[in-house]
Amino acid sequence: MNLLRTKPLSRLMADTQEEGHRLRKVLTAWDLTAIGIGCIIGVGIFVLPGVQAAKNAGPGVILSFAIAALACACSALCYAELAAMIPVSGSAYTYGYATLGEIFAWVIGWDLILEYMVAAVLVSTGWSSYFVNLLQAGLGVTVPHEFAASPWDKVPGLLNLPAVAIVAVITLLLVRGIKESSRVNLVIVILKISVILFFIVIAGPHVDTSKWHPFMPFGFKGVMTAAAIVFLAYVGFDAVSTTAEEAINPQRDMPIGIMGSLVVATVLYVAVAAIMTGIVPYAELGVPDPIALVLNQLQMPRASAIISVGAMAGITSVLLVLMMGQPRILFAMSRDGLLPPLLSRVHPTFKTPYLTTLLTGAVVATAAALTPIDVSSELCSIGTLFAFIIVCAGVIVLRYTRSDLQRPFRVPLFPFLPAMGILLCGYLMVSLPQSAWWRFAVWLAVGLTIYGLYGYKRSLLNGRQEE
Numbered sequence: 231m232n233l234l235r236t237k238p239l240s241r242l243m244a245d246t247q248e249e250g251h252r253l254r255k256v257l258t259a260w261d262l263t264a265i266g267i268g269c270i271i272g273v274g275i276f277v278l279p280g281v282q283a284a285k286n287a288g289p290g291v292i293l294s295f296a297i298a299a300l301a302c303a304c305s306a307l308c309y310a311e312l313a314a315m316i317p318v319s320g321s322a323y324t325y326g327y328a329t330l331g332e333i334f335a336w337v338i339g340w341d342l343i344l345e346y347m348v349a350a351v352l353v354s355t356g357w358s359s360y361f362v363n364l365l366q367a368g369l370g371v372t373v374p375h376e377f378a379a380s381p382w383d384k385v386p387g388l389l390n391l392p393a394v395a396i397v398a399v400i401t402l403l404l405v406r407g408i409k410e411s412s413r414v415n416l417v418i419v420i421l422k423i424s425v426i427l428f429f430i431v432i433a434g435p436h437v438d439t440s441k442w443h444p445f446m447p448f449g450f451k452g453v454m455t456a457a458a459i460v461f462l463a464y465v466g467f468d469a470v471s472t473t474a475e476e477a478i479n480p481q482r483d484m485p486i487g488i489m490g491s492l493v494v495a496t497v498l499y500v501a502v503a504a505i506m507t508g509i510v511p512y513a514e515l516g517v518p519d520p521i522a523l524v525l526n527q528l529q530m531p532r533a534s535a536i537i538s539v540g541a542m543a544g545i546t547s548v549l550l551v552l553m554m555g556q557p558r559i560l561f562a563m564s565r566d567g568l569l570p571p572l573l574s575r576v577h578p579t580f581k582t583p584y585l586t587t588l589l590t591g592a593v594v595a596t597a598a599a600l601t602p603i604d605v606s607s608e609l610c611s612i613g614t615l616f617a618f619i620i621v622c623a624g625v626i627v628l629r630y631t632r633s634d635l636q637r638p639f640r641v642p643l644f645p646f647l648p649a650m651g652i653l654l655c656g657y658l659m660v661s662l663p664q665s666a667w668w669r670f671a672v673w674l675a676v677g678l679t680i681y682g683l684y685g686y687k688r689s690l691l692n693g694r695q696e697e
Contacts, residue, residue, distance in 0.1 A: 234331030235691050237566065239635065242318050242328060246475055251565055251574055253319065253476050254581035256409040259483035259490075264416040265551055266470040266491025271422060271498060272353065272548030274463025276541045279503040280520025287456035288447040289507040292500055294456035299496040301457075301658060302464040304651030305618035306492050307641045308625040310485035313471045314638040315628075317480030319583075320562030321471040321555070322617035327566065329624035329631075336685055338620050339563050340677035341613035341670070342468075346556035347594060349462075350397075350549060354598040355380075357545045358392035364538060380600050393598035400550050401591030404557070405577065405584045408476050411554060418547040423498070425540025428533070429521060430501050436528055437508030447512070451661075458615075458661040463499065465614045466548075467492055469555035481638035553594065557586035567692075568685035612666045613673075615655045622651035 246252065257265075283291040312325045320327075323339035362378050365371040379387030404411050446453055467488045474480050477487075506515060509524050517523055519541070525534040561583035564573035577584040625641055625648045641647055686692070 232686075232692070233333040235689075236329065236331055237327045237335075237691060239316060239328055239632075242316060242324065245565055246318055251576055252581065253576065253583070254408065255476055255478050256407075257412060257473055257477045257483070259479075259486040261409075261412040261416065262470050262473065262477060262483055262487025263490040263494075264419045265412060265473060265554070266467045266487055267423070267494055268415045268419050268547035269466025269469045269551035269555075270464055270491055270495040271419075271426070271466075272544040274460065275426065275495075275499055275502055276519070276521055276537075276544055278460050278463055279499070279506050280515035280517060280523070282456040282460055283503070283507050283512040283520075284514070284516030285456075286448055286452040286459070288444065288452070288512040289442040290446040290448075290450075290453040291456055291460070291507065291512075292503045293446075294453050294460055295463075295496070295499045295503055297454070297457040297654075298461040298464055298658070299492070299499070301461065301618075301651065301654035302467070302492055304647045304654060305622055306467050306488050308618075308622045308648050308651060309467060309471050310488045310639050311625055311637060311641050312621060312628075313474045313484035313488065314481045315635060317474040317477060317484065318562070319472060319475040319558040321468055321559060322621050323559055324562055325624045326620045329627045330620065332568075332686075332689060332691065333681075334620060336563075336568060336681045337674065337677065338613075338617050339559055339568070340681075341673065342559050342617060343556065344673050345613040345617075346552050346559070347590070347597070350552040350556065350590075350594045351597045351601055353545055353549045353552060354393040354397050354594060355390060355601065357396050357542070357549060358390050358598070360538065360542050360545060361392045361396075364542065382601070389599040391599070394595045396546070396549065397553070397591055397595040397598055400546075400553050401587060401595075403550070404554055404587045404591075405580065405582055407580045407582060408473065408554070411550065415547050415550050418543045418550070422540045422544040422547065423494075425537060425543070426498055426502065428540075429525070429537055430498075430505065432530065432533055433505050433509060433524055433528065434501075437505055439508060441508050441511060454657070454661045458658040460499075461615065461658055464492065464495060466495070466551060468614065468617065469551045472555040472558040475558075485639040553587070553590055556590045557583045560586040560589070567688045567690035568681070612659055612662055612670045615659045615662075616670075618655045619652050619659075622648040622655070 279291055287294050316324060316328055318324050323335050323342060326338050327335035362373045365373060376387040377391040379385060380390050470487045474484055477483050506520055506524055510527055521537050522534045525537060561574050563569045564571060573586050575585050626645050
């Protein structure tokens, strides 16, 4: 039963006040919303709609985004309730620890480590490609291929130097401070939303609804497969919850940041997907830059260049938020004793988890330098879906086991919406390719081995259940 020991909420809150482990509370509702949008709107809007329309859903990718948003909405409401009630770093890991037990917390924390890392590597490698192309097209500067590709790319290079450079810059920014990082993110978010609105305004009038027929050429199964994969595009609100401990007024602002970012992203995703498939036949959209393809077909080269700048900005903010969230999960697991205590040290001046930030930056930079970009997006989805199931289940468990707790925000239509979140996320997991399940099983086996050899014995709850 020690595997199911839970961490009392009073102790979770007390840990946030320990000297040497205390983070700075500086984030407002605007900052939190921008962090969510910064992570949600990026590769998901500039790449995924076209790729999934061509491969799995056709024009039905519009429905795929709506279904994924519905599943996210149920989960986001549950995140909002727990984040307002438990404003502690760690996201789904912390919520699982407080509600379902240590083994569930470890499993989801361990999986989120991989999800954030893999996503950051993919995004930094994509950023490098856009950067090299913009240098070539805009300034006539050519980056030698051996310094812009990994040794295992189709055309091998030595290392991906631009990817290493952007990871290094963002790592130093994150060490410097959460407020400084959130300000940079806010500027980037304003820029990329402006670019996306620009695309909607100039391309929207050219939509030909006849291109939406047939709407589901691959059937409803294809729409659901696409929904499971584009689900990855919405997971930015999980990153919002990792910063709960640094919010000025988390009880009020966490629900605003989580739900606000989800609503804005959903509207923009559906609009962009509808415009893409209404201008270019869906079979032709399976390219890395489908928005640029749409504008080139409309013979708007200048607009295409503007979109490329927006794509760069979008990808930069996604990378920033991914690398902001990952260290805080490691920080929370270390503070609980499940990982070495060194990882939960806070910088004496900047009050940031600087050691986990530097570790994350080093691992992501190394992997981005040497890893080719052709890694499937479904590798990042399964763990996040599992995290959402844990959070939805946690809300149900806490409502019945700790009905006395104060809840600044409550999920409406309880228990229907949390149960719906569990069912939708479970269905999306089943819709993922078998390769994603194999990867999940292997990573889980490695994690459970580490927990058995280190985390279980070193846990600060080991032998202290009486507290």
